[in-house]
Amino acid sequence: xxxxxxxxxxxxxxxxxxxxxxxxxxxxxxxxxxxxxxxxxxxxxxxxxxxxxxxxxxxxxxxxxxxxxxxxxxxxxxxxxxxxxxxxxxxxxxxxxxxxxxxxxxxxxxxxxxxxxxxxxxxxxxxxxxxxxxxxxxxxxxxxxxxxxxxxxxxxxxxxxxxxxxxxxxxxxxxxxxxxxxxxxxxxxxxxxxxxxxxxxxxxxxxxxxxxxxxxxxxxxxxxxxxxxxxxxxxxxxxxxxxxxxxxxxxxxxxxxxxxxxxxxxxxxxxxxxxxxxxxxxxxxxxxxxxxxxxxxxxxxxxxxxxxxxxxxxxxxxxxxxxxxxxxxxxxxxxxxxxxxxxxxxxxxx
Numbered sequence: 001x002x003x004x005x006x007x008x009x010x011x012x013x014x015x016x017x018x019x020x021x022x023x024x025x026x027x028x029x030x031x032x033x034x035x036x037x038x039x040x041x042x043x044x045x046x047x048x049x050x051x052x053x054x055x056x057x058x059x060x061x062x063x064x065x066x067x068x069x070x071x072x073x074x075x076x077x078x079x080x081x082x083x084x085x086x087x088x089x090x091x092x093x094x095x096x097x098x099x100x101x102x103x104x105x106x107x108x109x110x111x112x113x114x115x116x117x118x119x120x121x122x123x124x125x126x127x128x129x130x131x132x133x134x135x136x137x138x139x140x141x142x143x144x145x146x147x148x149x150x151x152x153x154x155x156x157x158x159x160x161x162x163x164x165x166x167x168x169x170x171x172x173x174x175x176x177x178x179x180x181x182x183x184x185x186x187x188x189x190x191x192x193x194x195x196x197x198x199x200x201x202x203x204x205x206x207x208x209x210x211x212x213x214x215x216x217x218x219x220x221x222x223x224x225x226x227x228x229x230x231x232x233x234x235x236x237x238x239x240x241x242x243x244x245x246x247x248x249x250x251x252x253x254x255x256x257x258x259x260x261x262x263x264x265x266x267x268x269x270x271x272x273x274x275x276x277x278x279x280x281x282x283x284x285x286x287x288x289x290x291x292x293x294x295x296x297x298x299x300x301x302x303x304x305x306x307x308x309x310x311x312x313x314x315x316x317x318x319x320x321x322x323x324x325x326x327x328x329x330x331x332x333x334x335x336x337x338x339x340x341x342x343x344x345x346x347x348x349x350x
Contacts, residue, residue: 029161030173042072042329042345043304049078051328052350060343066090067341076350077104103128109135116140127154134166153181226250230257245269278303304329 042048042056058070069086077100085094095112105128111118120135127149134144144162146169149155155177160169172189186198222234235247246262261269268289272282278299286292293316297308304324311317320334332343 029171030159042347045078047078048074049076051347052076053078053328053347054350055348057346058343060341062339062341068093075100079104079106105130125149129154150177153177155181275299277301302327 042053042058053074055074056072058072060067060069065088067088069090071082071084071086072080073082075081079100080098082097083094084092084096087093097110098106099108101107105124106122108119108121111120118136118140120133122130123132125131129149130147131149132144132146135142137143142162142164144166146160146162146166147156148158148160150157156175158175159173161171162168163170170191174187174189176184176186178184184199187194188196188198221236224232224234226232231251233247233249233251235249237245237247244264246266248258248260248262249256250258255274257274259272259274261271263269267287268285270282270284272280274280275298278301279297281297282295283291284293291312293310293312295308295310298306300306305322307319307321309317309319318334318336320332322329322333323331328347329345331345334341334343
């Protein structure tokens with residue numbers, strides 16, 4: 001069902017409309033995109049609350065001319081209440097606002113598209129877990145999302161997506177667990193048809209699965225401990241091009257330290273090495289096992305981004321670094337060849 005802008009407010013008042021990771025397989029339909037949308041660029045909620053930031057203005061320029069501008073507003077609890085984007089002509093390109101309850105839970109978001117508000121509303125259970133959201137997308141079409149929890153372990157049992165109505169789901173994820181509460185498997189349905197099953201237990205260490213043997217077993221996970229007491233996780237997936245890959249993650253004290261990806265021929269594709277003080281270096285390998293591209297990101301001891309490079313040689317190298325003032329990001333400079341883009345941040349405070 002498509003919502004027409006002219007009938008929006010009367011429809012809301014008459015019926016009290018309430019609104020609305022996984023992988024390429026589900027086309028990110030089950031990702032928390034609405035949560036990511038209001039993550040501020042300047043830091044987390046605790047930092048905003050601690051500094052009592054009222055507004056943050058971000059302006060990116062090139063050769064002295066504005067490319068885009070963003071204005072974010074916050075309440076005294078650090079929640080973002082509005083975000084407005086402006087294009088190079090100074091015209092509003094996006095206008096989104098959010099409302100929260102006394103528990104600081106998001107209860108509604110409003111996206112104004114061409115003067116027409118699109119409202120999404122959110123609902124929670126007695127344990128504070130989000131159970132449902134309903135609303136209309138940017139094109140004016142209804143959408144809904146519902147989470148059902150298993151009362152025996154308080155873990156999510158099913159996640160459903162709706163279009164047209166809130167009765168017949170168009171997609172569904174069912175979750176299954178072992179007795180200790182660890183995840184056992186997941187079933188993905190389109191309408192009533194089982195499309196894929198993720199099994200969180202591999203048969204043999206590090207072995208690439210023959211994906212053709214089963215149309216429904218696309219992901220499996222195996223965990224083990226090496227001789228140094230580090231946790232090794234093997235994951236088998238389908239990448240964005242439909243090719244099976246193997247991912248090995250080494251963790252220490254609950255933090256990932258190395259993540260390596262292999263193709264179906266067991267050749268390394270990429271390797272990400274995490275720095276202890278924050279940041280990482282990500283190397284990409286060609287068919288001969290040689291590095292052809294590299295990306296390095298460095299954070300300071302406060303976990304704040306300060307420097308990154310992308311590219312393996314001077315022809316493709318991009319550098320970016322950030323400056324801070326009074327503990328808040330004040331400027332980011334990005335250099336690609338001879339092009340320099342500058343992003344500056346300014347604030348007002350409660």
